[in-house]
Amino acid sequence: MQIIHDIWGAMHTAAAFIALATGAMVLLRPKAGRQHKLTGYTYFIAFWVLILAGLPMARDGITAFHWLSLISAGSLIAGLWMILASKRARTAKGRAQLVFGHYKFMAWSYVGLVAAGVSQLATRYAVLTGGMSTFWWAVLLASLAVTGVGAIWIRSSDPGVIARHARALDDSAA
Numbered sequence: 001m002q003i004i005h006d007i008w009g010a011m012h013t014a015a016a017f018i019a020l021a022t023g024a025m026v027l028l029r030p031k032a033g034r035q036h037k038l039t040g041y042t043y044f045i046a047f048w049v050l051i052l053a054g055l056p057m058a059r060d061g062i063t064a065f066h067w068l069s070l071i072s073a074g075s076l077i078a079g080l081w082m083i084l085a086s087k088r089a090r091t092a093k094g095r096a097q098l099v100f101g102h103y104k105f106m107a108w109s110y111v112g113l114v115a116a117g118v119s120q121l122a123t124r125y126a127v128l129t130g131g132m133s134t135f136w137w138a139v140l141l142a143s144l145a146v147t148g149v150g151a152i153w154i155r156s157s158d159p160g161v162i163a164r165h166a167r168a169l170d171d172s173a174a
Helices: 007-028 034-057 064-086 092-130 132-173
Strands: none
Touching: 007 034, 007 092, 034 064, 034 092, 064 092, 092 132
């Protein structure tokens, strides 16, 4: 089974690996510093290359993967917009809310990226072992598993993110 069929597939795959690596670095390392910003922009650009390089690969028409890439694009745009808008926020509470929104959109964009990658691997395995009859089951189960783990991880990380911004939220409530 040939995995990479053309230059678009090569670009798509390379960008996926870069986005996976930089996304993990952004989420696991300290936030708000120069390194976070540089790595975050690299993630953003790699993810956009991934999305755009995937579009010409739609030889069999538009699939669920392509529709889900639109959700990813929306998450990326919203996440970037929120952090840029936070610089112009008029109150500490407004800034904290925008930074928290940035975190949520970018974290979910990464969960979606991992879910898509795991689904791609699962479908390759499913097609090799069970034929096309197992294709969509592999996509669904792999995506649900990753999304479930991602939801738990994001939810468990929320208190730390909220705690970093709690002072601004508390000060503005007084």
